[in-house]
Amino acid sequence: MTPGERIVHALLGCLMTAAFAVLYAPIVLVSALAFFPTLRGKVDWSSPSAAAFEKLAGNASILDALLNTLIVGMATVALSLALGTLLAYRTSRRNDWVSRLVEFVIFLPFLLPPIITGLSLLSAFQQAGIPRSLVTVVVGHILFVLALVYRLLLNRLRSIGASIVDASHDLGASGWQTFRYVLAPSLSSALLTSGVLVFALSFDETLITVFLSGDDSTLPIRLWAMIRVGFSQDINALVILILAFSAVMTLAISRLLQTRRARTTE
Amino acid sequence: MTDDSLAVGFSAPVGKPGLRWEAVFWFMVCTVPVVAVCVPLGLFLVTGFWHVENGTMVPALSLDNYATFFSNPTYVSVLRQTLTLAAEVALGNMLIGFGIAYFIWRCPQAWHFPLLVLGTIPLLMSYIIKLYALRSILGNNGFLNQALIGVGLFDKASDLFLFNQTSILITMGIIYLPFSILPIYLTLERIPQSLLQASADLGGSAWQTFRHVTLPCSLPGTVVGGMFSLILALGDFVTPQMVGGVKGFTFGRLIWSQFGMAFDWPFGAAMATILLILSLCVIVAAGAIIKRTEAV
Numbered sequence: 165m166t167p168g169e170r171i172v173h174a175l176l177g178c179l180m181t182a183a184f185a186v187l188y189a190p191i192v193l194v195s196a197l198a199f200f201p202t203l204r205g206k207v208d209w210s211s212p213s214a215a216a217f218e219k220l221a222g223n224a225s226i227l228d229a230l231l232n233t234l235i236v237g238m239a240t241v242a243l244s245l246a247l248g249t250l251l252a253y254r255t256s257r258r259n260d261w262v263s264r265l266v267e268f269v270i271f272l273p274f275l276l277p278p279i280i281t282g283l284s285l286l287s288a289f290q291q292a293g294i295p296r297s298l299v300t301v302v303v304g305h306i307l308f309v310l311a312l313v314y315r316l317l318l319n320r321l322r323s324i325g326a327s328i329v330d331a332s333h334d335l336g337a338s339g340w341q342t343f344r345y346v347l348a349p350s351l352s353s354a355l356l357t358s359g360v361l362v363f364a365l366s367f368d369e370t371l372i373t374v375f376l377s378g379d380d381s382t383l384p385i386r387l388w389a390m391i392r393v394g395f396s397q398d399i400n401a402l403v404i405l406i407l408a409f410s411a412v413m414t415l416a417i418s419r420l421l422q423t424r425r426a427r428t429t430e
Numbered sequence: 431m432t433d434d435s436l437a438v439g440f441s442a443p444v445g446k447p448g449l450r451w452e453a454v455f456w457f458m459v460c461t462v463p464v465v466a467v468c469v470p471l472g473l474f475l476v477t478g479f480w481h482v483e484n485g486t487m488v489p490a491l492s493l494d495n496y497a498t499f500f501s502n503p504t505y506v507s508v509l510r511q512t513l514t515l516a517a518e519v520a521l522g523n524m525l526i527g528f529g530i531a532y533f534i535w536r537c538p539q540a541w542h543f544p545l546l547v548l549g550t551i552p553l554l555m556s557y558i559i560k561l562y563a564l565r566s567i568l569g570n571n572g573f574l575n576q577a578l579i580g581v582g583l584f585d586k587a588s589d590l591f592l593f594n595q596t597s598i599l600i601t602m603g604i605i606y607l608p609f610s611i612l613p614i615y616l617t618l619e620r621i622p623q624s625l626l627q628a629s630a631d632l633g634g635s636a637w638q639t640f641r642h643v644t645l646p647c648s649l650p651g652t653v654v655g656g657m658f659s660l661i662l663a664l665g666d667f668v669t670p671q672m673v674g675g676v677k678g679f680t681f682g683r684l685i686w687s688q689f690g691m692a693f694d695w696p697f698g699a700a701m702a703t704i705l706l707i708l709s710l711c712v713i714v715a716a717g718a719i720i721k722r723t724e725a726v
Binding site: 166168169173176177179180183184186187188189190191193194247250251254262265266269270272273275276277278279280283284285286287288291303307310339364368370371374375383384387388391399402403406407410411413414418422 | 452456459460462463464466467468469470471473474475477526529530532533534536543545547548549550551552554555556557558559560561562563564566567573604607608636637661662664665666667668672682685686689695698699702705706709710713
């Protein structure tokens with residue numbers, strides 16, 4: 165590197181450090197507040213306590229919302245993986261106009277502003293007389309994440325190649341047998357990665373969910389309602405828990421991606 | 431191959447009894463998502479041409495909602511303000527995101543993955559909680575004000591940073607930044623080393639190589655990075671609601687309010703249609719830029 169490049173590199177390094185500090189500071193600060201009581205907007209840094217966690221454990225509406233979020237997340241993972249895998253499988257075998265249409269359509273909810281997906285589903289459910297519930301939330305979440313699952317699985321299927329599938333057919337395997345015994349084993353890591361990603365997205369989805377949830381709300385919606393009323397210390401305690409949870413999930417995703425990378429470079 | 435155009439059709443030779451069921455199965459698999467996306471979207475866009483009378487929707491087609499929107503200077507100025515805001519967020523994130531992605535790319539290879547993960551984790555942290563945290567930092571009593579007073583830059587707390595358009599700009603910038611870093615890095619990484627070496631061998635300076643090789647080659651990712659911020663900023667209604675206060679009205683929030691307090695669904699649907707068209711324009715423009723650079 166020339167001296168000029170070195171200066172640019174150092175400056176960009178400062179930019180990155182500053183940007184990362186700004187990205188992380190808010191969350192770290194707020195989670196630190198969980199341990200310190202706040203009085204009239206002033207934080208009392210002198211006496212840390214775990215009272216906020218006790219308050220959280222007694223907060224039934226938050227725990228309910230957490231449970232709902234987990235249910236929605238798991239249902240979304242199961243259904244979107246099944247549907248996304250089938251669609252990707254079809255495209256990998258036959259890339260015709262149907263595949264291109266399906267591809268275009270499932271990318272819409274992923275690319276368009278979430279408010280459009282949320283509102284159009286809301287008005288469709290309303291006109292069909294379907295009451296809002298966790299089921300409608302799951303439908304919204306599946307449509308939101310389907311493109312992602314499809315893309316990840318299609319990439320994997322393409323890298324596997326057609327010859328191994330053809331060989332399986334030549335040996336007399338049916339479509340299902342080929343899928344079950346030849347493709348599924350090599351898809352498992354891609355399925356795992358998409359599953360974790362989908363769960364993370366579903367866990368945090370707010371802008372579509374707000375239109376589709378009825379009386380049973382998910383965690384982001386519950387939190388939004390609580391925060392609009394005012395700050396409360398048990399929210400700070402929850403922030404720590406969510407932070408720990410997303411850190412674990414991110415770690416899981418990055419480990420999965422890294423092993424996949426290692427495998428593809430071998 | 432007449433009635434099985436939807437079947438994958440590689441396992442069963444034509445005429446085998448399993449084929450019909452397989453065709454039905456694949457027909458269902460393809461139809462369900464298409465119907466689930468298109469039917470609600472289509473119906474919803476049609477409601478934009480309806481109107482409300484005595485609290486119920488009347489399905490009579492007219493362009494009244496659009497006329498109302500474009501003849502009302504308040505609505506039009508909200509749209510214009512939001513377009514400016516979204517463009518600022520997108521441009522800012524493209525620049526900062528490019529700087530960060532470029533830095534990561536020029537670091538030793540072993541650092542790339544950890545740094546990228548560090549830049550992506552914030553995407554998985556709760557959106558609402560990030561808003562809550564930023565609001566308490568930017569607020570009148572917030573840490574930013576306290577810090578600025580502490581350093582002596584301000585002598586009293588300022589409400590410059592909360593409940594206005596600036597606070598929305600800052601907050602959206604911070605929340606959407608990770609969306610820019612990742613795609614830009616991915617295109618930088620795809621530039622062949624040989625291309626950069628060739629430029630240097632031909633006597634290109636570091637700046638010339640950057641200007642004529644790196645920058646054009648990474649344009650697709652940069653465009654995608656900006657596109658995400660732009661579209662999200664156009665339609666977001668929770669961020670402005672949380673940090674925008676009364677002054678921070680945006681287009682997304684305007685649409686959202688039609689489904690809450692105002693309860694004028696057809697008008698909301700008409701505005702959502704405008705948002706949809708704007709977003710599609712952004713996507714098509716981004717696609718065209720990407721296609722052009724990749725063709726060169």
